[in-house]
Amino acid sequence: MIPEGKIGPRSVVIMAVLAISPNVFYASSIAADYGLNAAWMVILAAGLLALIASYIPKKLMDRFPQQTITEVGYQVLGKYLGFAAGLMIFNFFLMDSSLSLRLTADRVLTAYMPNTPVPVMMLALLVVGIGGAYLGLEAIARAVVIAHWLLLVTVFVPIVLTVNFWEPDNLAPWLGAGLPAIGIGGLSMIGLFADIFLIAVIYPSISKSQGGNIWVSSVFWGMLLLVITTLGVQLVFPTPVLSETLFPLTQVSRLVYMGRFLQRIDAFIAFFWIGMYAFRFSLVFLLALNTLTQLLRLPYYRPFMFSLGAVVFALGLIPRDIMEATYIVTGIFWRTSWAIVFGLPGIMLLVSLFRKGVKAG
Amino acid sequence: MKIVKYKVLVILMVLFSLLPLGCWDYQEIDETAFVLVLGLDKGKENKLTVTAQIAVPRNLGGSALSGMGGAGGQTETTEVVSVEAPTFSAALNMMNAFVNRRISLKHVKSVVFSEELAREGTLTYLAVIGRFPEFRRSVFIAVARGISARELLESNKPVFESNPAKYVELATLAARFTAFSPLQPQFHYFYNAAHSQGADPVGILVATKRQTPQGEGPPLQGTWRSEGDYYSGELPRTGGNTPELIGAALFKGDILVGEINGDEMTGLMILRNTFEQAFVSTPDPLEPELMTAVNVHMYTAPTIKIDVSEPIPKIYIKVMLEGDVLGIQSHSNFEDPRFRYLLENALAQRIKLDIIKLLQKTQDLGVDSAWLGKKAKKHFLTTKQWEDYHWKEVFPQAPIEVEVIVNLRRFGLMRESAPHPQ
Numbered sequence: 001m002i003p004e005g006k007i008g009p010r011s012v013v014i015m016a017v018l019a020i021s022p023n024v025f026y027a028s029s030i031a032a033d034y035g036l037n038a039a040w041m042v043i044l045a046a047g048l049l050a051l052i053a054s055y056i057p058k059k060l061m062d063r064f065p066q067q068t069i070t071e072v073g074y075q076v077l078g079k080y081l082g083f084a085a086g087l088m089i090f091n092f093f094l095m096d097s098s099l100s101l102r103l104t105a106d107r108v109l110t111a112y113m114p115n116t117p118v119p120v121m122m123l124a125l126l127v128v129g130i131g132g133a134y135l136g137l138e139a140i141a142r143a144v145v146i147a148h149w150l151l152l153v154t155v156f157v158p159i160v161l162t163v164n165f166w167e168p169d170n171l172a173p174w175l176g177a178g179l180p181a182i183g184i185g186g187l188s189m190i191g192l193f194a195d196i197f198l199i200a201v202i203y204p205s206i207s208k209s210q211g212g213n214i215w216v217s218s219v220f221w222g223m224l225l226l227v228i229t230t231l232g233v234q235l236v237f238p239t240p241v242l243s244e245t246l247f248p249l250t251q252v253s254r255l256v257y258m259g260r261f262l263q264r265i266d267a268f269i270a271f272f273w274i275g276m277y278a279f280r281f282s283l284v285f286l287l288a289l290n291t292l293t294q295l296l297r298l299p300y301y302r303p304f305m306f307s308l309g310a311v312v313f314a315l316g317l318i319p320r321d322i323m324e325a326t327y328i329v330t331g332i333f334w335r336t337s338w339a340i341v342f343g344l345p346g347i348m349l350l351v352s353l354f355r356k357g358v359k360a361g
Numbered sequence: 362m363k364i365v366k367y368k369v370l371v372i373l374m375v376l377f378s379l380l381p382l383g384c385w386d387y388q389e390i391d392e393t394a395f396v397l398v399l400g401l402d403k404g405k406e407n408k409l410t411v412t413a414q415i416a417v418p419r420n421l422g423g424s425a426l427s428g429m430g431g432a433g434g435q436t437e438t439t440e441v442v443s444v445e446a447p448t449f450s451a452a453l454n455m456m457n458a459f460v461n462r463r464i465s466l467k468h469v470k471s472v473v474f475s476e477e478l479a480r481e482g483t484l485t486y487l488a489v490i491g492r493f494p495e496f497r498r499s500v501f502i503a504v505a506r507g508i509s510a511r512e513l514l515e516s517n518k519p520v521f522e523s524n525p526a527k528y529v530e531l532a533t534l535a536a537r538f539t540a541f542s543p544l545q546p547q548f549h550y551f552y553n554a555a556h557s558q559g560a561d562p563v564g565i566l567v568a569t570k571r572q573t574p575q576g577e578g579p580p581l582q583g584t585w586r587s588e589g590d591y592y593s594g595e596l597p598r599t600g601g602n603t604p605e606l607i608g609a610a611l612f613k614g615d616i617l618v619g620e621i622n623g624d625e626m627t628g629l630m631i632l633r634n635t636f637e638q639a640f641v642s643t644p645d646p647l648e649p650e651l652m653t654a655v656n657v658h659m660y661t662a663p664t665i666k667i668d669v670s671e672p673i674p675k676i677y678i679k680v681m682l683e684g685d686v687l688g689i690q691s692h693s694n695f696e697d698p699r700f701r702y703l704l705e706n707a708l709a710q711r712i713k714l715d716i717i718k719l720l721q722k723t724q725d726l727g728v729d730s731a732w733l734g735k736k737a738k739k740h741f742l743t744t745k746q747w748e749d750y751h752w753k754e755v756f757p758q759a760p761i762e763v764e765v766i767v768n769l770r771r772f773g774l775m776r777e778s779a780p781h782p783q
Contacts, residue, residue: 237553
C-alpha cells in the first residue's frame with residue numbers, strides 16, 4: 001500500500017460523485033439515442049444496474065480491507081494473473097485520464113474558446129493534474145469536500161434558470177423507445193458509474209470506522225445527479241434536438257434568458273465547470289499513478305508523475321477529433337468498463353471464495 | 362501543513378480556469394462589430410442577400426448619456442450593411458472586406474427572413490444557429506411581410522430607443538400585454554417545433570407602416586373593426602417606429618405557409634397558454650352600435666382533451682378567462698349580476714370566434730401551430746405508437762369543439778354605471 005493519509009467515507013463518496021458528475025454534460029444526449037423520450041429512464045436503469053453490480057467489488061474489498069484492488073489481484077490470482085489483472089486496472093485509469101484530458105479540452109474549446117489549440121488546453125489541465133497528484137489523495141479529498149457544493153450547484157443553476165423554457169410535454173410518450181430499449185440502454189451506459197472503482201484503489205486509505213455503504217452511496221448520489229440533470233435537459237429540448245446536441249447542458253446554460261437583466265450567464269458558470277473537470281482529471285490521474293505503482297509494487301508514485309503525464313498527454317492526442325474522442329468514451333469505454341469495474345472483481349471474488357490458500361485480509 | 366496543501370490545490374484550480382482565457386480567444390471590444398439584427402433575402406447577383414444591422418457603440422454610449430437620445434438625435438446608433446453571398450458564413454467574411462472591425466454574432470437579437478426565402482425553407486440557413494457557438498438559441502425569428510429583410514433593416518430606426526437591441530426586445534415583449542404577436546418567437550422554440558411530430562413553428566410577422574396615409578385606407582364595413590383584425594403593415598396609423606408587429610407567420614416544418622392576424626394570434630396564445638393579458642373590445646350586448654372594453658387575462662391553463670381512440674382524433678378545448686372592465690360606452694349597468702352575464706357571454710363569443718378562425722386556418726394549411734399534438738402524444742406509451750398515429754396527417758380532419766368562459770372580476774373604480782346624461 002502506498003502511504004496516504006486516511007480519508008473519511010463522506011469524502012470518498014463526494015470524490016466518486018464528482019468523478020461521475022462531468023458525465024452530466026453529454027449523458028442525456030447519448031441516453032436519448034437509446035430511450036428517446038425516456039432518456040432519463042435509461043440513466044435510471046444504468047444507475048440501478050450499477051447499484052446492484054456494486055455489491056461485487058464491495059464484497060471483494062470487504063474481504064481484503066487492508067489492500068488495494070491491485071494487491072488483492074496479486075494475492076488472489078497469483079503473480080502472473082495478478083499482474084495481468086493489475087495491468088488491466090492501470091490501463092483502465094490510464095485510458096480514463098487520457099480521454100478525460102482530451103474530451104475536457106475539446107469541450108471547453110468547442111463551447112467557449114474556439115481559437116485556442118487543443119494541446120494548449122490539455123497542457124494546462126495536465127499541469128493541474130500533476131499538481132494535484134503531487135499534493136496527494138488527502139489534499140484532493142479535502143479540496144473536493146470544500147468545493148463540491150459550489151461545483152455541483154452550478155450544474156443545476158442553468159436548469160433552474162431555464163424554467164421558462166420547460167415543456168413537460170417533451171417527456172411524452174413516457175416509455176419512449178420502449179422497455180427493452182431502456183434496458184439495453186441501461187446496460188450500455190452502466191459505464192457512467194465506472195468511476196466508483198476509485199474506491200477499490202484507495203480502499204486501505206478509507207477510514208471505515210464511520211460505517212455506511214460507500215459503494216451504494218456513491219452510485220446513488222451519482223445516479224440522482226444524472227437523472228435530475230437529464231430530466232432537466234429533456235424539459236428544455238425535445239428528443240430529436242437532444243439527440244443531435246453535443247453538449248446539451250452547455251446549450252441549456254446558453255439559453256438562460258429571464259428578461260433583459262438575467263441572461264448570458266454561461267460564461268460565469270463555465271468557470272466552475274472547468275474547475276469540476278480539473279478536479280476530476282486530478283483524481284483519475286492520481287489513480288492512474290497509484291495503480292501503476294501498485295502494479296510494479298513500488299512504494300512511491302511521485303517519480304512517475306512527469307513520465308506518466310507525458311504518456312497521458314500523448315494518448316490524449318490520438319483521437320482524430322472530438323467526435324472520435326466522444327465515441328471512444330460513449331461507444332466503447334461506457335460499454336466495456338463494466339468488465340473491469342464489476343467483472344474483474346467478480347472473478348477475484350469467486351477465486352478467493354473457492355481457491356484454497358487464499359486468506360481474507 | 363495539510364490545510365496549506367489543499368488551499369494550494371484550490372488556488373491551482375482557480376488559476377487554471379482563468380489562465381487560458383486570455384491568450385488565443387481574446388477579442389477587443391473596440392475591434393469588434395456587434396451585429397444586432399440579421400436579415401436574409403434571396404439574392405440577385407448571388408444565392409443570398411445577407412443584411413446586418415451593426416451597433417455603433419460610441420454613438421450608443423453617447424445617446425444613453427444624453428437621456429432619451431435615440432435615432433432622433435444627431436448620430437446613427439447603428440449601421441446597416443448588406444452583401445450578396447453564396448452562403449451565410451461567406452457573407453460574414455465578405456462583410457469584413459468593407460467593415461474594418463471583426464463581425465461578431467454574439468449579440469444578435471433577431472434574424473429576419475424575407476417572405477420569399479421563408480417560403481423555400483428556413484432551416485437551410487437557421488441550422489447555423491444550432492451549430493455556430495456565437496449564436497444563441499434565444500435569437501428571435503421573424504418574417505418581413507411585403508418587404509425585403511434588407512429594406513426592413515434599413516428602415517429600422519427606433520424612435521423611443523437609442524439601443525436597437527433593446528428596441529427588438531421591448532417590441533417583442535409587448536406581446537405580453539397586447540397578445541398581437543408571438544411571445545415565444547425564439548429560435549429555440551422554432552427549431553424544436555420544426556423537428557417535432559406534434560407541433561409546427563410560428564414566427565414574428567413584421568412589416569413597415571403602410572404607404573396609404575391614415576384615413577385614406579378601405580372604409581369601415583359595418584359598425585366596427587376589431588383592434589386585432591390587422592396584419593403587420595396594415596394598421597391605420599401615423600407616427601411611431603417604422604416597423605410594426607401584429608400577427609404571426611405560420612410554418613409547416615420550416616417552410617412559411619401562411620399568416621394570422623392579431624386576433625387569431627391572441628387565440629393562439631390562449632391555446633398555447635402563453636397569453637397573459639390583452640385589452641379586448643366587443644360590441645355592447647344591449648346597444649350593439651356602442652362598444653365595451655375589457656382587460657382579459659387567463660384564469661387557468663386551457664383544458665385540452667384529445668380522444669385518440671379513433672383514427673381521426675376528436676379535440677375538445679375549454680378556455681377560462683377573467684376580465685376587468687375598462688369601459689362601457691353605453692353606461693349599461695353590467696356591474697349588476699343580472700346583466701353581467703350578457704357582457705361575459707359576448708366576450709366569450711368573440712374570443713371563441715377568434716380561436717375557431719385560428720384553428721380553421723391551421724387545419725386548412727395542415728399545420729399544428731397550437732401544438733395540440735404535444736397534448737395528444739401523452740396518450741401514447743411509446744414513440745413508435747405515436748409516430749404510427751401520423752398526427753400531422755390526421756389533425757386537419759379532426760373535429761374541434763371550443764368552449765370559452767369569461768368571468769368579469771373587477772369593474773375599475775366604479776361601483777355601478779350611472780345612466781347616460783342624455
